[in-house]
Structure formats: C-alpha cells, structure tokens
Amino acid sequence: MSVTIQNLNKHFGDFAALKNINLELNVGELTALLGPSGCGKTSLLRIIAGLDFADSGKIWFAKREVTELSAAQRKVGFVFQHYALFRQMTIFDNVAFGLQVQPRRVRPSKAEIADRVFKLLQLVKLEHLAQSYPDQLSGGQRQRVALARALAVKPEVLLLDEPFGALDAQVRKTLRRWLRTLQHELNITTVFVTHDQEEALEVSDRVVVMNQGRVEQVDLPRNIYYAPQTEFVTEFVGDNNVFHGHLQQDQLIIGEFVHQIKANGKPNHNHGSTTAYVRPYELTLSRHSNNALAKGEISHIYNIGFLTRVEIHSSQSQQPIEVLLTQAQFQQQQYQLGETVFLIPDNLNLFQNMNL
Ligand SMILES: Nc1ncnc2c1ncn2[C@@H]1O[C@H](COP(=O)(O)OP(=O)(O)OP(=O)(O)O)[C@@H](O)[C@H]1O
Numbered sequence: 096m097s098v099t100i101q102n103l104n105k106h107f108g109d110f111a112a113l114k115n116i117n118l119e120l121n122v123g124e125l126t127a128l129l130g131p132s133g134c135g136k137t138s139l140l141r142i143i144a145g146l147d148f149a150d151s152g153k154i155w156f157a158k159r160e161v162t163e164l165s166a167a168q169r170k171v172g173f174v175f176q177h178y179a180l181f182r183q184m185t186i187f188d189n190v191a192f193g194l195q196v197q198p199r200r201v202r203p204s205k206a207e208i209a210d211r212v213f214k215l216l217q218l219v220k221l222e223h224l225a226q227s228y229p230d231q232l233s234g235g236q237r238q239r240v241a242l243a244r245a246l247a248v249k250p251e252v253l254l255l256d257e258p259f260g261a262l263d264a265q266v267r268k269t270l271r272r273w274l275r276t277l278q279h280e281l282n283i284t285t286v287f288v289t290h291d292q293e294e295a296l297e298v299s300d301r302v303v304v305m306n307q308g309r310v311e312q313v314d315l316p317r318n319i320y321y322a323p324q325t326e327f328v329t330e331f332v333g334d335n336n337v338f339h340g341h342l343q344q345d346q347l348i349i350g351e352f353v354h355q356i357k358a359n360g361k362p363n364h365n366h367g368s369t370t371a372y373v374r375p376y377e378l379t380l381s382r383h384s385n386n387a388l389a390k391g392e393i394s395h396i397y398n399i400g401f402l403t404r405v406e407i408h409s410s411q412s413q414q415p416i417e418v419l420l421t422q423a424q425f426q427q428q429q430y431q432l433g434e435t436v437f438l439i440p441d442n443l444n445l446f447q448n449m450n451l
Contacts, residue, residue, distance in 0.1 A: 096156050098155070102115055103115070103152030104151045125275070125287060126299055128289070137288055140288050142154070144169070146166050156251055172245030174242050174256070177261060190244045194248060221240060238262065238270065254286050255274075311328050312324045325446075326446040329446070334417065335373065335375075338370070338389060340369055342365055345365065347388070347445070350410070352387050373444070376419040379441065389438045394406050402419050405425070
C-alpha cells in the first residue's frame with residue numbers, strides 16, 4: 096500500500112509544526128523520518144496514523160483517501176518508544192488483544208486467533224515466551240512483542256515511533272538489523288521515526304530529512320550521506336569540518352589560502368561568501384601548502400583500531416578540525432603532536448550565503 100501526502104499543514108495554536116508536506120511513500124518500503132527534536136516527525140506520523148488530524152492537506156493509502164478517517168478505519172499498526180504492553184496479560188494475550196476486541200462479525204475464531212498469534216510470535220522469535228508476562232521480558236523482547244501485536248491485525252501501513260529509543264546501544268543495533276530483515280520479508284509499507292542518523296541510514300530504503308516542520312530532502316540513504324542537497328542535511332548527517340570563505344570563480348579563498356575547486360564541486364554561482372563542509376575522511380594532511388584550505392597544529396592523536404583520528408587547532412576554523420586517516424597513512428608520514436600541518440580536501444560541499 097503506497098502512502099501519498101499532499102500539501103499537509105499542521106498548527107498547534109500559532110505554531111506551525113508542519114509546513115506544506117508533500118511525500119510519496121512507496122509500497123513495501125521502509126521510510127525513515129529523520130530530524131532533530133521538535134522538527135515535526137512525530138506530528139507527521141500521528142497524522143498518517145489518524146491519531147491526529149492536519150489543518151489542511153490530504154492523505155491517500157493507495158487510491159483510498161483517508162484524510163478524515165480514524166486510526167481504526169485506516170488499518171494502521173503502531174509501535175511507540177515505550178512498550179505499551181498490558182502488564183497483567185500474558186505475551187500471547189497481548190498479541191491477541193487487537194483481534195479479540197474486534198466486532199464479532201469480523202473477529203476470527205478462537206482457533207484462528209491462536210494460530211495467527213503463534214505465527215507472529217515465531218516471526219519475532221518469542222514463541223517460547225507466550226505464557227510469560229511483560230515484566231519477565233527484556234526491553235528488546237518487549238518491543239518485539241509490541242511489533243507482533245501491531246502486526247496481528249494485518250495493518251496496511253506500519254508506523255513506528257522511535258521503537259528502539261529506550262533501549263541500550265547494543266540491543267538497538269541487533270533489533271534494527273532484525274527489523275530490516277523482518278520488514279523485507281513482510282513487505283509492508285513502514286514509516287519509522289528516529290532522530291538517530293545511523294539508525295535511519297542503516298535500516299531504511301529511503302530517508303526523509305525534516306527540519307522545522309519542512310521536508311529538506313527525500314532520498315536513498317547513501318545520497319543523504321554522500322549527496323546532501325541542502326546545508327541543513329549536510330550539517331545534520333555525518334561529521335563535518337566547517338570553513339567560512341569566499342568564492343571567486345574557481346577558487347575558494349579562506350584567509351591566506353587559495354584552493355582550486357575541482358570542476359564537479361562547483362556551485363551554481365561562483366561568487367561571494369561561502370561555507371565549505373568537509374568530512375573528516377576527506378581531508379589529507381600535508382607538509383606543503385599547495386592547494387591547502389587551512390593550516391594548524393596537531394593537538395590530539397587518537398588511534399581507533401584501523402583508523403587514526405587527528406585533531407588540529409587552526410585559526411581558519413572555530414572548532415578543532417578533525418581528520419580521519421588509516422593507521423598506515425598516519426604512520427607512513429610520522430606526524431607528531433604539536434607539528435604544523437596543511438589541510439588538503441579531496442572533496443568539498445559548498446553552500447553560498449545568499450544574504451551577503
Ligand atoms: N499537542 C501539541 N501541542 C502543542 N505543541 C505541540 C504538540 N505536539 C507537538 N507540538 C510541537 O510541535 C513541534 C513538533 O513536535 P514533534 O513531536 O512532532 O517533533 P519531533 O520531531 O517528533 O520531536 P522529538 O524527536 O523530540 O519527538 C514541537 O515544537 C512541539 O513542541
């Protein structure tokens with residue numbers, strides 16, 4: 096079931112929480128809504144679910160307009176960050192709940208319910224805990240039960256609001272891989288809210304990056320990382336070093352440094368005040384100033400297995416500059432703490448400041 100969102104707006108009092116959202120979520124895809132706290136992810140998810148309603152705009156599930164329909168009428172499955180399981184019910188009864196409360200005329204028979212619940216518990220690999228109670232389960236297991244419960248009513252769209260947000264890092268990692276496999280097996284259109292970029296990039300088929308109630312970019316995870324279209328996406332996703340300078344034709348001028356820009360890195364306008372973003376692994380250290388962006392003093396060296404992280408203090412950057420090299424690269428050059436080095440970029444993401 097595809098989901099289409101058209102010209103959606105939502106206010107809370109005077110505050111515009113969602114501003115003209117247009118989205119097309121593809122059938123069977125796992126879409127992540129990613130953005131900082133307060134950008135409107137949960138508001139959008141709740142409106143897709145029918146738990147809240149927009150001021151204007153329309154929503155379709157395939158060809159069925161659902162804008163005015165309640166959550167129950169839309170047939171969505173929902174999983175929240177905090178496992179909302181019924182503590183006094185067994186795991187089996189928790190999963191069966193949505194089916195047992197259906198009106199008699201549509202409710203499956205007792206045997207059918209039992210069969211479906213066991214299949215779902217097998218799917219989330221918890222069939223051995225059917226007769227346990229939520230308090231006897233770990234956080235990760237409870238979230239898997241919550242997912243089985245959401246799936247029990249055969250939803251057309253599955254909506255997950257930071258489902259692993261309350262779990263520790265290791266469990267999160269295991270569960271997000273597991274969710275990805277499961278989601279592909281079931282092929283159910285899924286929307287997943289997260290403020291964790293690694294989670295969004297690893298789990299989803301497509302990522303919607305949001306900022307202050309607007310959609311900034313909708314793209315494949317690799318494009319969000321390697322080809323960010325806006326300054327916000329560049330800054331929000333992945334680590335960056337930031338340099339402020341001036342563009343003049345093909346040259347980026349930062350203080351005393353003049354860097355020749357490669358043909359593929361040129362922005363549309365080639366004049367004026369510019370911010371350059373460079374990933375830590377896209378910077379190389381050199382003892383020569385040729386085509387450098389900046390220079391500075393090595394202030395910290397940190398080995399992290401295969402990689403070496405080098406921090407550099409420079410008057411060209413407000414923050415310490417971070418460079419990631421392989422151990423081999425680093426050792427070959429024998430850089431020392433306190434040494435002055437030049438920074439050469441392999442790639443630049445340039446955004447021009449239109450106000451200046
Ligand atoms: N019921 C409400 N009444 C008033 N303001 C609200 C309400 N719900 C959300 N907001 C505001 O709308 C904005 C978006 O909230 P929302 O919960 O959608 O953000 P979010 O991106 O999901 O953030 P988080 O990651 O912190 O959950 C926030 O500024 C929030 O304070």
